[in-house]
Amino acid sequence: MKGRMAIFKGAHMPFDLRDYPLPQVGESDLLVSVSMSMVCGSDLHYWRGDLQSGMVAKHGEAVMGHEMVGRVYAKGASVTTDSNGALIKEGDRVVYTYFAGCMNCPRCLRGETASCPNKKMFVHHQAGQPPYFTGGFADYFYLSRGNYFFKVPDSLPDSMVAPINCSFSQVYFGLHLAEVRVGESVVIQGAGGLGLYAAAIAKERGANPIIVIDGIQGRLRMAHDFGASHTIDLTQHTTPAERVARVKEIVGPAGADVVVEVVGVPSAIVEGLQMTRMGGRYAVLGQVSAGEAGTIQFMPAMLLGKNIVSAACYDGWVLPKALDFLARTKDRYPFDKMVSHTYPLADITKAFQDSEWSRPGAHNLPVTRTAIVP
Numbered sequence: 001m002k003g004r005m006a007i008f009k010g011a012h013m014p015f016d017l018r019d020y021p022l023p024q025v026g027e028s029d030l031l032v033s034v035s036m037s038m039v040c041g042s043d044l045h046y047w048r049g050d051l052q053s054g055m056v057a058k059h060g061e062a063v064m065g066h067e068m069v070g071r072v073y074a075k076g077a078s079v080t081t082d083s084n085g086a087l088i089k090e091g092d093r094v095v096y097t098y099f100a101g102c103m104n105c106p107r108c109l110r111g112e113t114a115s116c117p118n119k120k121m122f123v124h125h126q127a128g129q130p131p132y133f134t135g136g137f138a139d140y141f142y143l144s145r146g147n148y149f150f151k152v153p154d155s156l157p158d159s160m161v162a163p164i165n166c167s168f169s170q171v172y173f174g175l176h177l178a179e180v181r182v183g184e185s186v187v188i189q190g191a192g193g194l195g196l197y198a199a200a201i202a203k204e205r206g207a208n209p210i211i212v213i214d215g216i217q218g219r220l221r222m223a224h225d226f227g228a229s230h231t232i233d234l235t236q237h238t239t240p241a242e243r244v245a246r247v248k249e250i251v252g253p254a255g256a257d258v259v260v261e262v263v264g265v266p267s268a269i270v271e272g273l274q275m276t277r278m279g280g281r282y283a284v285l286g287q288v289s290a291g292e293a294g295t296i297q298f299m300p301a302m303l304l305g306k307n308i309v310s311a312a313c314y315d316g317w318v319l320p321k322a323l324d325f326l327a328r329t330k331d332r333y334p335f336d337k338m339v340s341h342t343y344p345l346a347d348i349t350k351a352f353q354d355s356e357w358s359r360p361g362a363h364n365l366p367v368t369r370t371a372i373v374p
Helices: 041-048 054-059 158-165 167-177 193-204 217-225 240-251 267-275 298-303 318-329 345-354
Strands: 002-008 016-021 030-039 067-075 093-096 140-143 149-151 186-189 210-214 230-233 256-261 276-284 307-310 339-344 369-373
Touching (some): 002 345, 093 158, 093 318, 158 318, 158 369, 186 267, 193 217, 193 318, 210 240, 240 256, 339 345
Parallel strands (some): 210 230
Antiparallel strands (some): 002 016, 030 369
16 A cells, blocks of 8 residues: 655755555554645745755755644554544544654653654655655655644534644644733734634634734735734835834724734734733744844843743644634634635645745735645
């Protein structure tokens, strides 16, 4: 038996679709048949050449894809339940972390796998190395010790579940770290997938007002559907000073209680801190671009007691909370509209080409989330 894996060869290069043998599943491991995977914003940064993959630089190719959902294809003899204790069998639909803590360090022993210094980040692993299937752009994904996995309720379609093991859970964890409280004002820099999720999560936490900033009209319209009370259009408020002033018109001259960065532009951090009140919290959740330097004046931020938190991953407990959130609120927010395009694995190169932010007409689309269905 074999399965396909799409191999990343470098910026704007066609993916190479290859067959690999299905690995022997270890006693404590799982092999998942991927039902759907998403093209994440970070994947697009690599595709555009904004970021450099160490594996591509060293070997000329790498494995990609980390937002996904699938069904248990084979499991080890000792695997009887998911990470929450629910009985699991072959054919069950599961969602899982794309990274794995070492499970031996002090942080993992405290359940803080997001902060594990030894965690395995499977994205961009060298292609052709057993167990082969370490990326989401494939027919299968291999789960081993340290990967949390959870059974998916039948009420949630793949299109809602596939993004949650990265973007949704990261934002959920980030707003948890920022301690968003009832009645607090929240500003969200960016209305892509992460920003829309952030608006809904902030709304459910009781925040008000919720302000979303972006320059794409379709995204700004969608932000209101996801809980935003106000939006700020970058094409109308073209300078940081104008945007900071507009935020303070809405929330008051002190600034916002919480500001959330999910735009991926380093200069946004300087702007966001100016929007944050004394004693407020600034959550950095979207910085995956290495192409631009951002200079922060830390002394004013420190003297004004502005607290900076960040998250690139999340602790294992977040995934079941994310599933519960979607199950409870799927009729309140248009999560079903998050996926705008679907492609078969064989057309993954076209999927990336069509997902380019700079392509004609991109500014008219409500959301630019692309799904790959093997």
